Amino acid sequence: MNVTATPSPNSTILLEIELPPERLERSMDExxxxxxxxxxxxxFRPGKAPRFMLERVLGQxxxxxxxxxxxxxxxxxxxxxxxxxxxxxxxxxxxVQAVEGQPVIxxxxxxxxxxxxxxDYANFNFAPEIEATDDARIDQVVSELRDQNAxxxxxxxxxxxxxxxAVIGFVGxxxxxxxxxxxxxxxxxxxxxxxxxxxxxxxxxxxxVGDQVEFDxxxxxxxxxxxxAGHTAHFAVExxxxxxxILPPLDDELATQMGDFKDVAGLRLAIRERLERSxxxxxxxxxxxxxxxxxxxxxxxxxxxxxxxxxVEVMHDEFRATIARQGIxxxxxxxxxxxxxxxxxxxxxxxxxxxxxxxxxxxxxADTDGVTVDDAAVEAEVAAARxxxxxxxxxxxxxxxxxxxxxxxxxxxxTRTVEGLVDAWLAxxxxxxxxxxxxxxxxxxxxxxxxxxxxxxxxxxxxTVLDLAEPAGNPA
Amino acid sequence: MSLTAHEVILRxxxxxxxxxxxxxxxxxxxxxxxxxxxxxxxxxxxxxxxxVTGVNVLTTKAKEKRRxxxxxRISGFTTPWRKAIVTLAAGQKIxxxxxx
Numbered sequence: 001m002n003v004t005a006t007p008s009p010n011s012t013i014l015l016e017i018e019l020p021p022e023r024l025e026r027s028m029d030e031x032x033x034x035x036x037x038x039x040x041x042x043x044f045r046p047g048k049a050p051r052f053m054l055e056r057v058l059g060q061x062x063x064x065x066x067x068x069x070x071x072x073x074x075x076x077x078x079x080x081x082x083x084x085x086x087x088x089x090x091x092x093x094x095x096v097q098a099v100e101g102q103p104v105i106x107x108x109x110x111x112x113x114x115x116x117x118x119x120d121y122a123n124f125n126f127a128p129e130i131e132a133t134d135d136a137r138i139d140q141v142v143s144e145l146r147d148q149n150a151x152x153x154x155x156x157x158x159x160x161x162x163x164x165x166a167v168i169g170f171v172g173x174x175x176x177x178x179x180x181x182x183x184x185x186x187x188x189x190x191x192x193x194x195x196x197x198x199x200x201x202x203x204x205x206x207x208x209v210g211d212q213v214e215f216d217x218x219x220x221x222x223x224x225x226x227x228x229a230g231h232t233a234h235f236a237v238e239x240x241x242x243x244x245x246i247l248p249p250l251d252d253e254l255a256t257q258m259g260d261f262k263d264v265a266g267l268r269l270a271i272r273e274r275l276e277r278s279x280x281x282x283x284x285x286x287x288x289x290x291x292x293x294x295x296x297x298x299x300x301x302x303x304x305x306x307x308x309x310x311x312v313e314v315m316h317d318e319f320r321a322t323i324a325r326q327g328i329x330x331x332x333x334x335x336x337x338x339x340x341x342x343x344x345x346x347x348x349x350x351x352x353x354x355x356x357x358x359x360x361x362x363x364x365x366a367d368t369d370g371v372t373v374d375d376a377a378v379e380a381e382v383a384a385a386r387x388x389x390x391x392x393x394x395x396x397x398x399x400x401x402x403x404x405x406x407x408x409x410x411x412x413x414x415t416r417t418v419e420g421l422v423d424a425w426l427a428x429x430x431x432x433x434x435x436x437x438x439x440x441x442x443x444x445x446x447x448x449x450x451x452x453x454x455x456x457x458x459x460x461x462x463x464t465v466l467d468l469a470e471p472a473g474n475p476a
Numbered sequence: 477m478s479l480t481a482h483e484v485i486l487r488x489x490x491x492x493x494x495x496x497x498x499x500x501x502x503x504x505x506x507x508x509x510x511x512x513x514x515x516x517x518x519x520x521x522x523x524x525x526x527x528v529t530g531v532n533v534l535t536t537k538a539k540e541k542r543r544x545x546x547x548x549r550i551s552g553f554t555t556p557w558r559k560a561i562v563t564l565a566a567g568q569k570i571x572x573x574x575x576x
Contacts, residue, residue, distance in 0.1 A: 043491030
């Protein structure tokens with residue numbers, strides 16, 4: 001076998017491979033056996049038909065084609081091993097010469113991982129930023145808690161005002177005719193929230209329970225229902241119920257209710273601890289994000305378009321899943337936003353390129369720092385996935401497959417690399433307070449990205465704070 | 477009765493068995509239903525320019541075949557045909573599949 005490897009643009013390698021005629025001959029025999037086994041030829045048991053019969057049934061060049069294909073596959077694999085090339089994708093192969101009795105020559109263009117020249121990634125001059133937990137934040141959480149534990153008390157002694165919870169019945173007519181969706185028997189509203197037609201609720205202010213009011217109202221020009229937009233309708237409204245929201249007083253009783261807290265001070269202390277812990281966790285996440293950005297910005301690499309294309313497909317998939325969770329079909333979404341698939345892809349592309357870059361750079365750092373992931377860690381993740389996706393057979397099968405394990409392994413490896421950088425910085429700056437993770441379910445690598453983005457956007461994650469509260473009653 | 481050589485020899489029979497026997501100088505043909513050994517010998521010698529040392533013949537008779545379909549029963553017959561296995565003089569060959 002004669003192999004010449006020439007580096008080509010876009011981080012590809014052009015392999016030119018020449019094989020002696022004997023290799024083709026052996027391959028012909030193999031091809032005949034294979035084809036015979038899967039072709040039915042009348043008069044022959046499967047696998048027993050001679051070559052000329054196969055060619056009669058399958059066409060003149062079928063056996064040769066099969067033989068060349070087999071040969072190229074084998075030779076291509078050998079060439080990769082011989083040259084020490086790790087391909088990223090399937091190679092595109094061009095057969096130059098494939099004639100019996102002559103050497104077989106073919107060219108293969110192989111996509112290889114681009115060369116990543118790392119810049120500095122460890123000596124950055126920024127530090128984690130920990131949000132201060134001040135009393136104002138705690139007050140906010142406390143008032144959220146009070147809000148969630150509010151009770152509704154019927155209002156009888158005063159007219160309706162903004163913020164009241166009302167139940168109304170109304171009939172809307174246009175030119176004396178009721179119109180679709182313009183009437184309701186019992187409609188709960190919060191006065192002042194303006195969920196209805198603008199101006200509607202204003203007419204209800206000052207009414208009392210049992211009052212009936214009638215008024216004309218013009219729909220805004222940009223109203224969702226086009227047949228109504230800009231038209232005037234007549235509404236007859238009856239106020240059926242009126243309640244006001246009573247926040248529970250901030251006292252020790254509330255604190256006891258919220259969980260096992262002795263008094264308000266205890267509750268506030270618990271909230272402060274929660275907030276501080278999640279601030280540290282967020283600080284760690286944004287710190288690692290900054291390190292990644294720093295490393296990527298300093299690295300030199302040309303991203304091969306094919307990788308970006310793949311990533312765009314991945315993002316498209318994720319997007320599909322996201323809108324599917326909200327119960328929107330992709331076709332419907334595209335129609336509603338007047339976008340085509342191509343538009344979406346253009347939109348994804350810059351992000352995809354970033355993601356590919358990040359991936360490549362972190363992998364390179366992992367190589368440089370010698371980050372490894374042992375099998376036990378991968379198995380632990382698989383087990384975690386098994387628990388998390390119990391009942392979702394397809395996902396579990398994926399994680400248990402070789403591909404899934406590889407995915408877990410590489411994700412873990414990247415996570416560890418970044419964690420390693422963070423820890424190294426913390427070790428070097430012992431004066432800086434430690435940045436522990438929130439102790440949530442072992443910090444799974446599979447969800448690390450989601451967790452990361454959650455941490456990035458979730459200013460206050462109320463759930464984390466309120467976990468310590470009893471399930472709050474719904475104030476409706 | 478006079479059949480031409482092409483009328484006597486209809487086509488070679490190509491199967492695992494016939495291919496094996498061809499390796500031993502025995503060639504199998506589908507022949508005219510009325511052809512006898514003498515006619516077959518003459519026809520093969522004429523067509524392939526070889527010497528025939530022996531001819532074995534057999535006739536596969538038609539059989540009735542019935543099967544039920546959605547539209548009712550269908551009945552018919554398998555095609556009757558006559559097969560001849562021709563032994564050539566030692567060392568002689570016929571290049572198969574060239575017309576006939």
